[in-house]
Amino acid sequence: MVNPSKYSMAALAMVVSSGPSLVAAEEKSGGFVEDSSLTVLNRNYYFNRDHRNGQSSPTGNGYSEAWAHAIISKFESGFTQGTVGVGVDAFAMIGLKLDTGDGRNGGHSSFDVLPVNNDGEARDEYTKVGGAAKVRAFDTVVKVGDVFPSTPVVAAGDSRLLPESFRGVTATNTSLEGLTLQGGRLHAMSQPVSSNMRDNFATFYAGPVNSPWAGYFGGDYALNKNVSVSLYSSRLKDAWNQYYAGTALNHPLSDELSVFAGLNYYKAVDEGKQLLGKFDNNIWSGRIGVKYGAHSLALSHQRNNGNDDFDYLRQSDSIFLDSSIQYSDFNSPKERSWMVRYDLDMSPYGVPGLSFMSRYGRGSGADYSNANAVYMRRDAEGNPLTDQKRWERDIEVKYVVQTGTLKDLSLRLRQANTRATAFESDLDEVRVIVEYPLAIL
Numbered sequence: 001m002v003n004p005s006k007y008s009m010a011a012l013a014m015v016v017s018s019g020p021s022l023v024a025a026e027e028k029s030g031g032f033v034e035d036s037s038l039t040v041l042n043r044n045y046y047f048n049r050d051h052r053n054g055q056s057s058p059t060g061n062g063y064s065e066a067w068a069h070a071i072i073s074k075f076e077s078g079f080t081q082g083t084v085g086v087g088v089d090a091f092a093m094i095g096l097k098l099d100t101g102d103g104r105n106g107g108h109s110s111f112d113v114l115p116v117n118n119d120g121e122a123r124d125e126y127t128k129v130g131g132a133a134k135v136r137a138f139d140t141v142v143k144v145g146d147v148f149p150s151t152p153v154v155a156a157g158d159s160r161l162l163p164e165s166f167r168g169v170t171a172t173n174t175s176l177e178g179l180t181l182q183g184g185r186l187h188a189m190s191q192p193v194s195s196n197m198r199d200n201f202a203t204f205y206a207g208p209v210n211s212p213w214a215g216y217f218g219g220d221y222a223l224n225k226n227v228s229v230s231l232y233s234s235r236l237k238d239a240w241n242q243y244y245a246g247t248a249l250n251h252p253l254s255d256e257l258s259v260f261a262g263l264n265y266y267k268a269v270d271e272g273k274q275l276l277g278k279f280d281n282n283i284w285s286g287r288i289g290v291k292y293g294a295h296s297l298a299l300s301h302q303r304n305n306g307n308d309d310f311d312y313l314r315q316s317d318s319i320f321l322d323s324s325i326q327y328s329d330f331n332s333p334k335e336r337s338w339m340v341r342y343d344l345d346m347s348p349y350g351v352p353g354l355s356f357m358s359r360y361g362r363g364s365g366a367d368y369s370n371a372n373a374v375y376m377r378r379d380a381e382g383n384p385l386t387d388q389k390r391w392e393r394d395i396e397v398k399y400v401v402q403t404g405t406l407k408d409l410s411l412r413l414r415q416a417n418t419r420a421t422a423f424e425s426d427l428d429e430v431r432v433i434v435e436y437p438l439a440i441l
Helices: 004-016 022-028
Strands: 037-051 063-076 084-099 125-137 140-147 165-173 179-190 201-203 207-209 214-222 227-236 240-252 257-270 280-292 295-304 336-345 354-366 388-400 410-420 427-439
Touching: 084 140, 125 165, 140 179, 179 201
Parallel strands: none
Antiparallel strands: 037 063, 037 427, 063 084, 084 125, 125 140, 140 165, 165 179, 179 214, 201 207, 214 227, 227 240, 240 257, 257 280, 280 295, 295 336, 336 354, 354 388, 388 410, 410 427
């Protein structure tokens, strides 16, 4: 029997030993200084969430609002030349409160725009500072320190003012053309509203988890320019094992017309000390669509066959499901959902950089009758919730400046409405995000 504690180290060893390409590695290196980059992202963020019908919210008044500004600076060095190159990544970020209204900051909830004290009052500012050492051998890059993994099972989220990060060791290998292998062992995470780089792990539905580490391993392979597949596994020690398989297809029929499709599948089972109870869940989503010129239309279906919520790391992007959208994930036990999405690129109509998106998702059949104690939800009489329903409608407008002094400045307006039965809130939400990236080096 394999020792579970060696899970991620074995994965990293597999990545590192996936095949040397000594000459290519040396050719890629321009030098520690020559390949360095320094970027600064200014992010202005307004978030307004209205809990309808006076439903409970963290502020107690059914309303959450915050306006803040972030300065996110990142430095990435090149690698020293030679068979083995070394380098360093570093970042310094600050979030500044501009306005939260009177008693509207959002308290302790998924709102998570600014850190708050025990009275729900937002801090005027907070910072994140960290970095990682990195080593490149052949076609493998290993990083140790504060990292931002991006996989279907562990992914650092960036949907709030400051991004989420993890602390640990990661490795990426690109020895084979079209294949990217990734592995990692992480022992801490930092939430978007936390300055602490060594927070404990937390999940979206079950909350804090006293787990010593999270590990992952997998890869993405492009069969050709139109078809790709992904396979990953992860372990949140003593809580769960997760497995993911996904594929994406894009097939052009003409210069103007193409069809696309995709499938995502997760299986999650309890592990070790069963910190989140016993469960054996699987959830999948599939989509099919057509793109004609500037227009894209897609239809997707998603189904959770398990008895518990499909859970993932809090505020992360570790959920590659088609119905995981602005607010809802449509991932409650036995829930089935449909979604239709329309995208429009205005470039062919003489407005390059302007795009629109709208989507509507509806879920039904959520049933907590057989949920474990951690994920159970009950009604006022103490009975498990059954036959729960919800829908969400999202609209997004985005514009990116194409030329001039403000080139790459982006303005994005996101609006959402959700309505649900007892297991979720009714709410209206508006987000306004303005970003201006600057390349210093």
